[in-house]
Amino acid sequence: MSGAFFAVDNIGIRFGGVVAVDGVSFSVDKGECFTIIGPNGAGKTTIFNLIGLIYPATSGTITFEGKVLNGLPPHRVAAQGIARTFQNIELFEHASVLQNLLIGRHRHRRTGLWEELLFLPSVRRAEIEMREAVEEVIEFLDLAKYRDSVVAGLPYGVRKVVELARALATKPKLLLLDEPSSGLNPEETDDMAFWIEDIKKVLGITVLMVEHDMNLVSRVSDRVLALNEGKPIAEGTPAEVQSHPAVVEAYLGGAEQVS
Amino acid sequence: MRFIFKTSYEQDIRLFKHGGQVFWYALLALLLVSAPWWTSEYVMSQLQFILIYAIVGFGLMMLVGFTGQISLGHAAFLAVGAYTEALMQAAGVPFVVSISCSALFAGVVGIIVGLPALRLKGIYLAIATIAFNVIIEEIVTRWDSLTGGNSGKHLKAIDLFGWKMESDGQFFAVCLVLAVLACLACVNLLRSPTGRAFVAIRDSEISASCMGVNLAWYKTLAFAFSAALTGVAGALYAHKVSFISPEQFTLLVSIELVTIVILGGVGFLHGAVLGSAFLIVLPQLISIAKDYLPAGLAPSGLQAVVFGSVLVAFIIFEPLGLYGRWLKVRTWFELFPFYRRGMFRRQRTYTKSERLR
Numbered sequence: 001m002s003g004a005f006f007a008v009d010n011i012g013i014r015f016g017g018v019v020a021v022d023g024v025s026f027s028v029d030k031g032e033c034f035t036i037i038g039p040n041g042a043g044k045t046t047i048f049n050l051i052g053l054i055y056p057a058t059s060g061t062i063t064f065e066g067k068v069l070n071g072l073p074p075h076r077v078a079a080q081g082i083a084r085t086f087q088n089i090e091l092f093e094h095a096s097v098l099q100n101l102l103i104g105r106h107r108h109r110r111t112g113l114w115e116e117l118l119f120l121p122s123v124r125r126a127e128i129e130m131r132e133a134v135e136e137v138i139e140f141l142d143l144a145k146y147r148d149s150v151v152a153g154l155p156y157g158v159r160k161v162v163e164l165a166r167a168l169a170t171k172p173k174l175l176l177l178d179e180p181s182s183g184l185n186p187e188e189t190d191d192m193a194f195w196i197e198d199i200k201k202v203l204g205i206t207v208l209m210v211e212h213d214m215n216l217v218s219r220v221s222d223r224v225l226a227l228n229e230g231k232p233i234a235e236g237t238p239a240e241v242q243s244h245p246a247v248v249e250a251y252l253g254g255a256e257q258v259s
Numbered sequence: 260m261r262f263i264f265k266t267s268y269e270q271d272i273r274l275f276k277h278g279g280q281v282f283w284y285a286l287l288a289l290l291l292v293s294a295p296w297w298t299s300e301y302v303m304s305q306l307q308f309i310l311i312y313a314i315v316g317f318g319l320m321m322l323v324g325f326t327g328q329i330s331l332g333h334a335a336f337l338a339v340g341a342y343t344e345a346l347m348q349a350a351g352v353p354f355v356v357s358i359s360c361s362a363l364f365a366g367v368v369g370i371i372v373g374l375p376a377l378r379l380k381g382i383y384l385a386i387a388t389i390a391f392n393v394i395i396e397e398i399v400t401r402w403d404s405l406t407g408g409n410s411g412k413h414l415k416a417i418d419l420f421g422w423k424m425e426s427d428g429q430f431f432a433v434c435l436v437l438a439v440l441a442c443l444a445c446v447n448l449l450r451s452p453t454g455r456a457f458v459a460i461r462d463s464e465i466s467a468s469c470m471g472v473n474l475a476w477y478k479t480l481a482f483a484f485s486a487a488l489t490g491v492a493g494a495l496y497a498h499k500v501s502f503i504s505p506e507q508f509t510l511l512v513s514i515e516l517v518t519i520v521i522l523g524g525v526g527f528l529h530g531a532v533l534g535s536a537f538l539i540v541l542p543q544l545i546s547i548a549k550d551y552l553p554a555g556l557a558p559s560g561l562q563a564v565v566f567g568s569v570l571v572a573f574i575i576f577e578p579l580g581l582y583g584r585w586l587k588v589r590t591w592f593e594l595f596p597f598y599r600r601g602m603f604r605r606q607r608t609y610t611k612s613e614r615l616r
Binding site for chain 2: 052054073074075076077078079083084086090091092093094095098099102103104105106107109111113116117118119123124127128130131132135166170
């Protein structure tokens with residue numbers, strides 16, 4: 001497993017008596033789109049929070065480019081080149097879209113506190129460089145007309161894209177998307193699928209995604225892992241997983257219950 | 260209405276966005292610089308107070324308005340600044356050094372107070388800072404040998420490289436220069452990565468940390484910066500009143516300082532200035548009003564009642580404060596006759612991942 005781009009090995013976490021994630025292992029290859037699916041409460045988002053080190057894992061290791069992430073503080077994860085979006089959108093509500101994306105560049109900052117207090121020419125140059133990088137993302141995701149709008153006033157669908165843009169602004173190597181299509185209408189979901197494909201193919205960013213919409217999953221994912229009650233039940237191509245008996249059972253119930 | 264045609268990214272990080280701003284700020288600067296020649300001694304003194312409180316306002320605005328950390332203990336930083344200045348002046352330290360030390364010590368104390376902020380949020384942080392305020396007040400009262408206890412400390416006029424700042428105008432100039440520098444420091448921070456990290460922490464800690472913002476570092480920094488500015492203001496305050504004693508730095512003063520931020524408009528640097536002007540002018544208005552009120556209607560506690568009601572009224576009717584009100588008025592004129600009532604209303608979101616905090 002040590003050669004894998006990103007690997008999660010036998011990871012688990014328990015909250016009191018509840019075992020939320022139990023012995024999940026998978027590895028993601030560079031440049032692919034790997035999706036985790038599963039019924040509600042299967043532990044998908046918890047895995048993301050474990051990867052983001054927001055929760056300390058009870059067991060197991062997370063390795064990224066051969067480096068073990070466990071034990072790092074959460075803000076160091078971003079420095080490794082991992083960015084994420086949230087299921088319920090966690091944008092900086094009272095800042096403009098542009099400022100949100102500039103915060104995405106935070107891990108690339110080079111200026112120190114004293115320079116910034118005086119706003120020396122070096123800070124001015126660094127700011128303009130950051131702005132140029134952010135403008136590339138704005139162009140890529142077609143957000144130009146919202147550039148100066150305050151996030152709190154934007155519709156849900158646009159915020160979802162802004163959040164994706166903010167994650168991209170960090171120039172990640174691995175992008176974690178937590179339900180990118182939740183709350184989007186079919187048309188917006190279609191756009192999202194298009195962008196995820198583009199992120200994978202054009203930008204060459206590896207995508208790890210949690211998603212419910214099977215159309216989107218089968219359109220963009222290379223491999224799928226199905227979870228149920230914190231345990232992996234099937235792994236393979238989208239078609240394989242979809243027709244896997246254990247997956248069908250997890251979603252629809254077992255044969256004996258049907259009769 | 261003004262449309263700014265943007266041709267470079269540099270335009271967005273400029274200090275002044277357009278010629279109009281340059282004009283109005285230049286006019287303001289001219290008025291302030293010439294103030295000693297055309298105002299009365301009384302107005303001069305009020306202006307000094309406004310500038311001193313504006314510096315506290317800037318510091319508190321950075322902390323409360325931009326980093327989203329509440330502090331009800333800023334009078335303690337004011338005290339640290341004031342006593343540092345008083346003691347250092349008594350020891351014969353030059354003003355430039357002593358006021359820097361006021362900022363430095365207050366900043367260091369700010370770091371210590373910032374430590375609980377790493378774990379506490381909202382109301383609990385407010386309680387912790389209240390406790391801190393009481394502790395400092397108590398230390399200042401009891402440590403007789405250093406602070407003079409309840410008999411307080413006297414200060415002489417500022418001595419700037421042998422140049423005594425005895426007249427009102429000279430002291431006003433010192434206040435003005437420091438207030439402008441404080442304001443510039445805040446503006447500079449806000450247009451650079453540090454300021455954005457503050458705003459990120461205010462709006463969503465979880466996603467700030469996922470963007471690589473070191474929460475502990477930036478929260479502590481916000482406290483230190485805010486405290487340092489308050490320390491500078493404390494030193495000026497000490498010179499202004501020329502006598503300091505513990506009862507000038509009570510919890511009530513801390514609440515007044517927070518009032519500056521809330522009345523002025525949380526999240527706007529202009530608000531700090533407007534709020535402090537309001538805080539200084541209101542008591543004067545009240546005492547003028549008292550002369551015209553029948554004796555029974557002007558109790559001694561009138562000021563506290565008016566302050567309290569004004570604060571409550573602002574929180575209910577104008578949460579954006581005085582500056583927010585000004586923005587609305589300006590927009591009304593700019594868009595006339597197309598202004599709508601709901602234009603500044605923001606959609607509330609209930610979907611934040613509180614459980615992750």
